[in-house]
Amino acid sequence: MLYSPHLITHRIMPENQEFPMLSLSSRITPEHLFYRRNHFLYPNVDMRFWRLSIEGCVNKPLYFRYDNLLNMPQVTLPVTLECVGDKRSFFEPKTRGEQWGLGAISHAVWTGVRLQDLLHAADVQGNAREVTFEGMDKGARTDMPGVFSYKRSLSLERALHPDTIVALYMNGKPLPFRHGYPARLIVPGWYGMASVKWLHRIVVIEEPFQGPFQVVDYVFNRKPLTPFAPEPITTIRLNSTIAGPTDQEVLARGENWIWGIAISGSAPVVQVEISIDNGNSWLVASWMEQQEAYSWRRWCWKWTVTEPGTYDIKVRAKDAAGNTQSEMADWNVNGYGYNAIQHIRVYID
């Protein structure tokens, strides 16, 4: 109690707060430190009236009450969620939006029903192409008039993937309200914008969904603009983060641990390397836990330092497909998907 890290507040209404990465001490993020990223004020959820409906291109439109969902077969998946704006504050030049540091990312174990079970029950029609997911949160946007629900879509294929779930539990307890109670879509391996909170309406459609959270936000806009449609944001990019030491920290000589996390939404992360000489030479860090399909993985490296001075420390991850992180950030107008090699400086007295 005496030493308690807190969420790092970026905005109060809507509530945007990040996990304090320097407090990383377990694979699962404590619930009160799990990052919060909201587009709107929290919705009013009245469980007397809440239903999850499945509509559109289905032969049997239907709805589920909360207890219907609780009584269906459940699957459990450890899944790291990361906001695609994570690390935005490191872009140069800076980009518009919440200036997230290292912690718009957290990890939990999610339990719920497979989305494919719900879609099969509704009997999807042959012309179906996408599935939209509507949260109960809604409000105004700065760029167009009107009131908008937070709404996203998936391809029918991704919707039917056995690991796409409607989560009812987080870390073995009913979803906390702030994280989407009573039901939240979880799209493992994708950035967090896909995992719609306070889910209440699923619509199967035959045309590509064109809502603003699908085609205005959450696409890679680059300059100069091209005539092609901008690339939509999907899977979490290969990334690694130093939780400690922190940038500009002053340390004593002797043994100092360097530790953090690595993740990728596409191929397994197979190696993390540390440099203490600004990238001239690299050493392999140790894993603190096993590989899991959709989870960040903690690593550490014991640094025995005898010489006082200034040290430039870098970290980079490699995945099973042979990819590695780049020195150069992939700058884009909205500051999405930062995954350049992280660099910190520490001082040994």
Next chain:
Amino acid sequence: MLYSPHLITHRIMPENQEFPMLSLSSRITPEHLFYRRNHFLYPNVDMRFWRLSIEGCVNKPLYFRYDNLLNMPQVTLPVTLECVGDKRSFFEPKTRGEQWGLGAISHAVWTGVRLQDLLHAADVQGNAREVTFEGMDKGARTDMPGVFSYKRSLSLERALHPDTIVALYMNGKPLPFRHGYPARLIVPGWYGMASVKWLHRIVVIEEPFQGPFQVVDYVFNRKPLTPFAPEPITTIRLNSTIAGPTDQEVLARGENWIWGIAISGSAPVVQVEISIDNGNSWLVASWMEQQEAYSWRRWCWKWTVTEPGTYDIKVRAKDAAGNTQSEMADWNVNGYGYNAIQHIRVYID
């Protein structure tokens, strides 16, 4: 409760956390959001044994129990405390130490006994030159071996100033443990390093105090080093801070408020000016409250904006002595006393 800002965590042990400036909504900082800056772990304070002793160059060495102090005449002063590392993260190049943002500053009303009353009771000798103040917090340093108490000194003159107090209450309640219970020195107008928490020992001395928190830390070290002793840090520099909007925020057209605080430890702040065109023209902000000797003062300015675009907003304060803030930061090795003009960018959609 649903929307609750939190302290911004920079370090857990020792606990260094800043006030989330964007939550500024009253002159007095709520206790749970008052910034915390510690050099060491929290001390063990056992009130059965706690005494405040006055020793050294005094004719009547004595000690006070807690109830002795409570029964003495009390004075009440509103005083803003600011860590001299506040805004350190804005220095370019970056400097060693906690990367404080805008919020290593908070305001409270302090009640306690005048230090001069305690010193008079002890009958200070004619050879006295300085007074040292020792906190109960102690620990190791990175730059020299040994265990050190947090200990600072004041000139005898500043110690005898009627507004230098040994505070027992913060905002009308006994000091919170994290803010120095049972007794904390408060040196109004000075940076926070002078206001020693968990105060338990006052020693009157005849030579300048040479402890590391007096002559190694909390001095302005510049490069190249000069043969002169570095300037010690004392009064809070003229400064102003934008609490909202936040840097890189996206706003809608219409009325937007720009608001924040201004402060100086030397002369009264008489004016705050806002520029929305990157410093080409300046407009006078309104005060939200009266001038008080040692308090920050909130200001605001209503910005009616009709043109979409990118706006570079700046704020600068002026004091009664004719000083104004500079565009250029006064860079120094330890990143102390940042008070350059603040610049944020906002986007109007």
